Amino acid sequence: MLAIEALILLRAGRPAIDVALLLLPGACMMLALRAALVGASWPWIAMPLAASFPVHLADLLRRGKRH
Known part of the structure; x- marks a missing residue:
């Protein structure tokens, strides 16, 4: 489902970095x-959870700079 969502967002004209930052936290979770x-x-549960947080923050920062 994430791959389909990524394709839809890319075809809608969203930049690839925006799509990656949008979907990567969910994929980690x-x-x-x-x-x-x-x-x-x-540790195998904690690592992807811990990785999702900085990516989520990067997404929020990137969105904040656009508005």
Whole structure:
């Protein structure tokens, strides 16, 4: 679903960096959820969760500069 959403946003004219910053935090959280569901150890759950936060902040900063 994320790939389809990315294609739709790219075809709508959104810059690739905007699409990546928009979708990457969600992808990281989905990886963390997958790790939790398969019973992975806690670092494999924490790493993608921790990675999603700075990417989310970068997205917010980039959006704030446009307005």
